[in-house]
Amino acid sequence: MDNVAVVVDDLEAAVAFFTALGMELEGEARIEGAVADRMLGLDGVRSAIAMMRTPDGHGKLELTKFHAPAAATAAPLDPPPHTLGLHRVMFAVDDLDDTIARLRRHGAELLGEVARYEDAYRLCNLRGPSGIIVALAERIGQVS
Structure with missing residues (x-):
């Protein structure tokens, strides 16, 4: 496994949170254009990502903030721990x-x-x- 991606509404706050947990910011990037649109099956993708790395270097967490299209909220904002799916x-x-x-x-x-x-x-x-x-x-x- 390379990484787990998590969509967030406040990228700066998420980076600060996971930094406090002990993860290290590996890099940041803007993601947009035809390749992102095709890969995600969306139109007009504009996002910012921050790649966080565990101190041992073996695990990564990709934090993604979507600027366009806006992040979807199909589930309750704060789902309980027994909700189906990755959570x-x-x-x-x-x-x-x-x-x-x-x-x-x-x-x-x-x-x-x-x-x-x-x-x-x-x-x-x-x-x-x-x-x-x-x-x-x-x-x-x-x-x-």
Whole structure:
């Protein structure tokens, strides 16, 4: 897999949020023209993207802001965690409490509470920019 793309309504806020999570901005670009129109099956595509990279360099998240045509909202703005389709990205973190505190400064809100899975993980779900659900996992022991 090369990357996962997420459409956002505020690219700057999304970049700040995922930077606070520990991702690095790899690059930004404007995407428009015939190739984008054909690939997406849309007319008049004008978008801006920011490619975010995980610190280990193995994972990428493409944040996309559509200027034209405007982003569609077929689903509820803040769908619940059990909605069909791709709706969340999970990240492994070293310090769950510190990560939550950093992301809250960028508007993140816990969906439930921090939960413990056996003696192996502390887990939570946060809602981030544009309603994105971000799951966090802190390994605290061995998986049984």
